[in-house]
Amino acid sequence: MSGPNHGSNHSGDYEERLAAFVGVEVVPPKPGQDPVNVPMIRHWVEAMGDQNPIYLDAEAARATGRDGIVAPASMVQAWTMRGYAATAAGPAPVNPGRGPGMAELIALLDEGGYTSVVATDSEFEFHRELVVGDHVSAREVVESISPEKTTALGVGRFVTTMRTYTDAGGEVVAVQRWRTLRFRPKPKTEPQPEAAQEPEPKAPRPRPAINRDNEFWFAAARDHRLVIQRCASCQVLRHPPGPCCAHCGSFDWDTVEASGRGHVYSFVVNHHPRHPAFEYPLIVAVVELAEGTRLITNLVGVTPEEVEIGMPVVLDWLDADPDLSLPVFRLREGSN
Amino acid sequence: MTRAYDEVAVGDTLPELPIPLTRTSIVATAIASRDYQDVHHDPGLAVERGSRDIFMNILTTNGLVDRYVTEWAGPAAVVKAIKIRLGVPNYPGDTMVLTGTVTAKHDEDNRVEIAVRGMNGLGAHVTGTAVVRLPSKDAT
Known part of the structure; x- marks a missing residue:
């Protein structure tokens, strides 16, 4: 069942090249396209169905002791998303002169056949609320890259990074541990009526009872x-x-x-x-x-x-x- | 109305919140979070990439957990942490039901920890913890 890349992603050389990214700041601090603003907050809270008044109504926000409108805490990542044009343009070009970055890491994972991506974990800590006019930057450091794992989605590797969000003055406003699975999609099979009804991916396997002895x-x-x-x-x-x-x-x-x-x-x-x-x-x-x-x-x-x-x-x-x-x-x- | 820290006890449960998952809501939330990955709006490409259909993006799961705990906690609450793990995907046509339980209180800074779970027809879409800071009773 060898795929086109089978073998290369198990070699010691490949492992070493992946390991070289651990600890590396693969995304340097990069300001989001827009500062925190009411129209984007409105789109967010409408889509989420969030009716908390502090996000759109300055009076209601002041009634809670705030100076004015704040952005939803969970929205911090949205301020730094690259947007439609960059997504549609595809992966950023690899730039050998610049040192290892996210583009190089993704290219290396692609080389291993791990062409699909899904987010699995997000752990946010919020240091302060964002207000209109805040301009958020994000930088990202690789914490770990797992050995190859067999998952319900396919064979892949979990890539864990730490994202640090800062304001225009460099103050940290939030941190986020972020884990994605980079995987090789399972080969497509002919659709079968029964298979179509099967839930996938599967439920998580029951946890073993772990104690100090085991x-x-x-x-x-x-x-x-x-x-x-x-x-x-x-x-x-x-x-x-x-x-x-x-x-x-x-x-x-x-x-x-x-x-x-x-x-x-x-x-x-x-x-x-x-x-x-x-x-x-x-x-x-x-x-x-x-x-x-x-x-x-x-x-x-x-x-x-x-x-x-x-x-x-x-x-x-x-x-x-x-x-x-x-x-x-x-x-x-x-x-x- | 904001819930006061003193009124909350470990073991309190949050009211269930059912979230209907429509194709439109999955696309609308992906776009509102500026996530243009094709698996969140293009069914054909989603299938090609190994999924059954388009599915909700993780930024939206964060946003819904945020909404869920602040609806319960009230507008004066400040969200200090949201830590989630995704399980099965949120596909169109399903419903995710959010539930929550207060698991810890920290008197030194009025922080309340809430274990949150979102179940859909396939199982657990999200499990995690949210932390909110609540005002003291005399402050509300």
Whole structure:
């Protein structure tokens, strides 16, 4: 199932080129096209159905102790949007002389095949309300670029940035952590009447119950490392994670990284009840790792009819969303 | 009428707010937020990019959460934070129902935290937190 760019976006070189953007100010402070003004506020509050009078009625705003009209807090990003002409003109040209910026980052993501974009998270903190005449600038620094993740929309990477909004005097008026998924759209399939009615993307996968005893295991999974807890006193491996060694009673432990190989110890096929986060039939398996511990997991890329107890399997990763990656297993190739 | 900080208690719930999602409202809010990405107005291109239809942009989700909490809090409230995560898209023809619960109060500066959720026919479109600063009772 190789796409045209398959391979290039997994290479160490590509990863390094992406990593070079972390910490970089990819958008220098850039003033919005227009200062805060009543007509744009009016368009916003009409479209949102927002009837708070402080956005259009100076008298009502003064009655709340303000000096006059203020803009809706959530509108801060709108003041710095690039507008129709720039959007229609397409991505800004790459400029090698200027150093790495947003255009270069997007070009690099395009090169990896991640041509589509969807916003997933926005975390605003507002330092002060904007008033008519404020001229807002925004700058943007890359915080992180995730490893390639498989999402309901397609394979992609989460790009997290910090946007800082300032007024004409340079005072910070708001900050916004901003996360987008840059992804390779799934290949289009012929429309099928049933598929058309299927909700997509799917509901988020249920959260695991994370506590101080198992947090390390899920944190490692987010980095695509399957770890096994090991007693630091008697070296016995254990799973699921727990505070105390069942063999010798010691509370001291460390971890080892699993080879990722194992076999199906047991399995069930879940048909009912259905949860929208899962695909059915859902194969829930107990996999015994080569290291000897067993874990409950899902088998992927295989039909229930093909699964047999004892079948050799190998680790793969399910990236449910930015905060949740889980080990799954597929048939070990060449094992038959 | 603005709600006073003293009148609010952790556990208070906000009245539900249903938002009908029409094709026109999704396009109108995208344009009002100056977002001309084709997935928010062009059904053909939205499908080509892997979506079922056009869908609401995130600036609008922020704007609706802003509207929802300030409708409840009243005009003297000052919005200090809106932190959201998007789940399933808001497609035309659906309805999103916003609900909210007061989850924390900070007496030192009259800040109230509200957990907000917006559900549509597919599931959770938005989950997040809004923070508003409310006036004290004697000030209202």
